[in-house]
Amino acid sequence: MSQVNAREYWTDMNRAEQGVATFMAVTIGGLLVAMLAGGLDPTYFLFLFGLGGMFALMSLGLNAQWGFTGLINFSVAAFFGLGAYGAALMTATNSPVAGGFDPIFGLVLGLVLAAVFAVAIGIPTLRLRADYLAIATLGLAEVIRTVILNERDLTAGSQGLRGIPGFFENWPVLSTFPEAMPGLRIEIIPGQPVVLELSFWEQLLNVSLLLVFLGVSFFVLRRAHRSPWGRVLRTIRSDEDLAKTLGKNTYWYKMQAFVLGSLVMALAGVFFAHLNLFVDPSNLDPITTFYVWVAVMLGGAGSNRGALFGGFVVVAIREGPRFINELPPAPVRNVLEGIINVIPSVTVEIPSIVLDAGPLRLLLIGLTIILVMRYRPQGVLPPQRELIWPDAIDDDEKARPEMGVREAKTGEIDD
Numbered sequence: 378m379s380q381v382n383a384r385e386y387w388t389d390m391n392r393a394e395q396g397v398a399t400f401m402a403v404t405i406g407g408l409l410v411a412m413l414a415g416g417l418d419p420t421y422f423l424f425l426f427g428l429g430g431m432f433a434l435m436s437l438g439l440n441a442q443w444g445f446t447g448l449i450n451f452s453v454a455a456f457f458g459l460g461a462y463g464a465a466l467m468t469a470t471n472s473p474v475a476g477g478f479d480p481i482f483g484l485v486l487g488l489v490l491a492a493v494f495a496v497a498i499g500i501p502t503l504r505l506r507a508d509y510l511a512i513a514t515l516g517l518a519e520v521i522r523t524v525i526l527n528e529r530d531l532t533a534g535s536q537g538l539r540g541i542p543g544f545f546e547n548w549p550v551l552s553t554f555p556e557a558m559p560g561l562r563i564e565i566i567p568g569q570p571v572v573l574e575l576s577f578w579e580q581l582l583n584v585s586l587l588l589v590f591l592g593v594s595f596f597v598l599r600r601a602h603r604s605p606w607g608r609v610l611r612t613i614r615s616d617e618d619l620a621k622t623l624g625k626n627t628y629w630y631k632m633q634a635f636v637l638g639s640l641v642m643a644l645a646g647v648f649f650a651h652l653n654l655f656v657d658p659s660n661l662d663p664i665t666t667f668y669v670w671v672a673v674m675l676g677g678a679g680s681n682r683g684a685l686f687g688g689f690v691v692v693a694i695r696e697g698p699r700f701i702n703e704l705p706p707a708p709v710r711n712v713l714e715g716i717i718n719v720i721p722s723v724t725v726e727i728p729s730i731v732l733d734a735g736p737l738r739l740l741l742i743g744l745t746i747i748l749v750m751r752y753r754p755q756g757v758l759p760p761q762r763e764l765i766w767p768d769a770i771d772d773d774e775k776a777r778p779e780m781g782v783r784e785a786k787t788g789e790i791d792d
Contacts, residue, residue: 393757397686404693423580425696427652430587431645433688435665436672437594437681438641444679444760445602446634447614449511452498452518453669456491456639458661460646462525462532463487465656470540473533480544484647491643494521495636503631518663526658537657544651545582583652590648591685594641599681601637602760610634611679668695671742675749677756686758694745698737 408425411417435453442448464483466474494517502513525532532538601607612620613627620627650656672691676683749756 393753397757401686401689404689419577420580423577423584424652425692427580427584427587427648428696429689429692430584430591431649431652431688432669432672432691433685434590434594434645434648435642435669436676436684436688436691437591437598438638438645439669439673440676440679440681440684441598441601441638441641442635444673444677444684445607445610445614446631447507448503448631448635448638449507450514450635450638451511451666452514452521453642454661454663454665455514455518455521456495456642457646457649457665458521458525458656458658459490459494460487460643461650461656461660462538462646463490463643464647464650465538465541466532468541468650469538471533471536472538473530480542480651483650487643487647487650488640491639492636495639496632499632499635503635504628518661518666522658522661525661532658535658537655539655541650541654541656543579543583543654544586545579580652583648586651587648590644594644595681595685598637598641602679602681606630606633668742671746675745675757677753677759680756680758680760683756683758683760690745691742694741695738698741701737 408417408422412419412422435457438456439450439453442450463486464480466472467476467478467483467486468480469476498513498517502510526535528534529536602610609620609625609630612623612625613630617627620630649660668691669688672687673684674687675690676685676687
């Protein structure tokens with residue numbers, strides 16, 4: 378992309394889009410600098426990126442259900458777990474069912490399990506009010522987690538499934554890379570070389586698979602949302618009785634959206650199994666569903682771009698506190714003490730507060746929800762622009778900011 382085109386693309390963004398782009402660039406740039414400076418393991422850097430993509434996939438799936446159609450699904454972790462266990466049961470070394478198969482068979486099994494359970498839960502509930510679906514999916518999540526925990530002959534129970542191969546582990550491109558090879562050395566800071574070994578390249582292939590999953594899911598859902606099928610879903614979300622009076626089979630449309638979203642969630646589970654190389658019932662923790670709901674609300678209900686953004690932000694909130702063991706951080710405290718102690722006959726030690734990552738994580742999630750509800754109730758990236766085909770927008774309209782909920786009602790635009 379030329380410099381002129383990049384400047385025009387930046388100008389066409391509204392303030393929210395520019396802020397999101399800046400946030401993502403600064404975050405990824407900071408992680409890259411930390412990795413090249415030796416402060417962050419390269420493999421862990423890719424692992425963090427993979428987790429972000431996994432949550433982005435689950436957010437896209439929930440967005441197809443709740444953002445498009447208004448279906449309240451509280452079993453995101455269950456469909457994620459079905460995908461993960463489907464992949465693990467076909468490939469793990471201690472699988473009590475099969476094991477040793479190529480990962481493509483695990484991918485197929487995970488998607489089939491998710492589709493079957495989505496149809497099974499949708500048949501009795503999608504004809505009823507939305508709150509019945511919420512209750513049913515909440516129960517489904519706990520039933521699936523309990524079955525996986527207790528059916529040791531099928532799932533290995535609380536021991537989990539281990540020895541899961543990477544998706545590309547048996548590919549010739551890796552077999553030609555000897556493990557004894559020292560790897561590629563990058564030395565940005567003298568005396569602190571970064572060595573990219575075999576595990577890095579394996580993880581890089583996993584991230585490449587993630588980008589394929591994300592790209593296909595995003596473009597399919599974006600095109601579907603703009604299509605006549607997507608317009609029917611939006612009508613069902615706004616007024617289902619109106620959709621029925623127009624001759625639409627709302628039950629069938631809701632079933633399609635529910636199964637589609639569940640498949641995308643299962644896809645995230647398949648990726649997680651081959652990223653983490655181990656799955657157990659704790660991966661189906663209900664808190665995962667809560668994080669995905671936060672991601673969709675943060676990005677904006679019905680917004681595919683928002684789902685991607687929200688997924689990566691949630692991972693930053695989940696994993697960020699791991700790097701903050703105390704406040705102020707030791708380097709900052711040392712600098713402050715050095716400045717203060719320049720004064721003669723003055724010796725000051727700045728006290729530190731030891732932090733626990735778990736409570737801090739929940740605090741940040743709660744603060745995020747409060748700030749979004751207060752300042753961006755429509756989400757950071759509401760879906761208005763996504764619903765318009767690019768060919769239908771002239772050059773003047775492209776530069777206009779998108780309208781949120783309040784602006785649409787009042788006619789005022791503050792972005």
